[in-house]
Amino acid sequence: MPKRGEFSLKERAFNKLKEFIFRFIQDDVLALASQLAYSLLFSIFPFLVFLISLIGYSDISSNDILLILSNVLPKNALELIENTVIKTANSKNIELLCLSLILTLWALSGGFHAVIKGLNKAYDQRETRSIFKIYIISILCTLGVTLIILCTLLFLVFGQMIGSFLAFKLGFSEGFGFLWNMLRYVIIFFGTIFIFAAVYISTPNVRLTWRKVLPGAVFSTIGIVIASMGFAFYVNNFGNYSKIYGSIGAVIVLLTWLFILSTITILGGEFNSVLFKKEKNRF
Numbered sequence: 415m416p417k418r419g420e421f422s423l424k425e426r427a428f429n430k431l432k433e434f435i436f437r438f439i440q441d442d443v444l445a446l447a448s449q450l451a452y453s454l455l456f457s458i459f460p461f462l463v464f465l466i467s468l469i470g471y472s473d474i475s476s477n478d479i480l481l482i483l484s485n486v487l488p489k490n491a492l493e494l495i496e497n498t499v500i501k502t503a504n505s506k507n508i509e510l511l512c513l514s515l516i517l518t519l520w521a522l523s524g525g526f527h528a529v530i531k532g533l534n535k536a537y538d539q540r541e542t543r544s545i546f547k548i549y550i551i552s553i554l555c556t557l558g559v560t561l562i563i564l565c566t567l568l569f570l571v572f573g574q575m576i577g578s579f580l581a582f583k584l585g586f587s588e589g590f591g592f593l594w595n596m597l598r599y600v601i602i603f604f605g606t607i608f609i610f611a612a613v614y615i616s617t618p619n620v621r622l623t624w625r626k627v628l629p630g631a632v633f634s635t636i637g638i639v640i641a642s643m644g645f646a647f648y649v650n651n652f653g654n655y656s657k658i659y660g661s662i663g664a665v666i667v668l669l670t671w672l673f674i675l676s677t678i679t680i681l682g683g684e685f686n687s688v689l690f691k692k693e694k695n696r697f
Contacts, residue, residue, distance in 0.1 A: 434688050437536060443680050446532040450676035453525025455669055459498065460517035466499055467511040523552035526617065532680045533618035536687035541619055551616055558609050606638075607631045614683050627686050634682030641674050 437443075480499055530548060534541055541548070577594035610631035615622050 430688055434684065437684050437688060438681070441532065441535040441684065443532065443677060443684065446528045446535075447673055447676040447680055449528040450525045450679065451669060451673040453521055453528065454672045454676065457518050457521030457525065458668070458672070460514040460521065462498060464511060464514035464518055467507060467514060519553060519556050522556040523549065526552040526555045526613075528676075529555070529613065529680065529683070530617045533614070533683040533687070534620075536684045537618050537620045537690070539619045543619055555613050555617065558612055561609075603635065606635045610634045610679075610682060613679075614686055618683070622686075622690070626690055629689055630682035630684075630686035633685050634678050637678040637681070638675055641678060642671070645671055645674060 480496060527548070530541070530551065543551075577598070607628075608631070611624060611627045614627035614630055615624060
């Protein structure tokens, strides 16, 4: 027979799971994720133009960029943006760089309104902050997400170069290269957790600590990695969107992928709210 303490632990875990599912349905997570995905779809092309325009000032070729994106995006979605990547990477236009950044901030900040609304519902909070303050929070979150994407790209593209530079300057042995290749992915992973935690601590209209938002940040980071790899594998091996949707198949794939990422992002906040309420009820 199980001990009383063990049964109580299982019971508490089951109750948390039930509440998590209940909050998922009650808080219209899928509707809010759709709103966020729609904003992300609008922002992804100007952001891509900004990013590739920025890279265009370096020695990185368009083929290198496409190779990196192929590890993240499904094949159909990659085909949709391939021409944009090639044309933009081969041009150096400062006006295009600035304009694409402004459009990205505008589109993404609108998406974060959905995150704010979703997390306020998760914590059962009414929005009492001014529109100006909400807009500033949205802009800061947008800049944070943009920064982590830029840092991720930096470590993916220039990772070997940075590792060689550190080994030369600090006098490390050749074995440092293998260690650095592992370390840079760890940096990307924890950097993503930090950005999620920053979003979860700043967007809802409730005072939270870093400790209270960390579980949801870890949940979202791991969930997005698994979901992206799984969805890419499914689309590339089993999904046949082109035959079903024709020429817009790539758009459908991209929108579906963004919807999955948006759902996981909001679920991370819901996960934190369930733990927060359970902890709050103890006192």
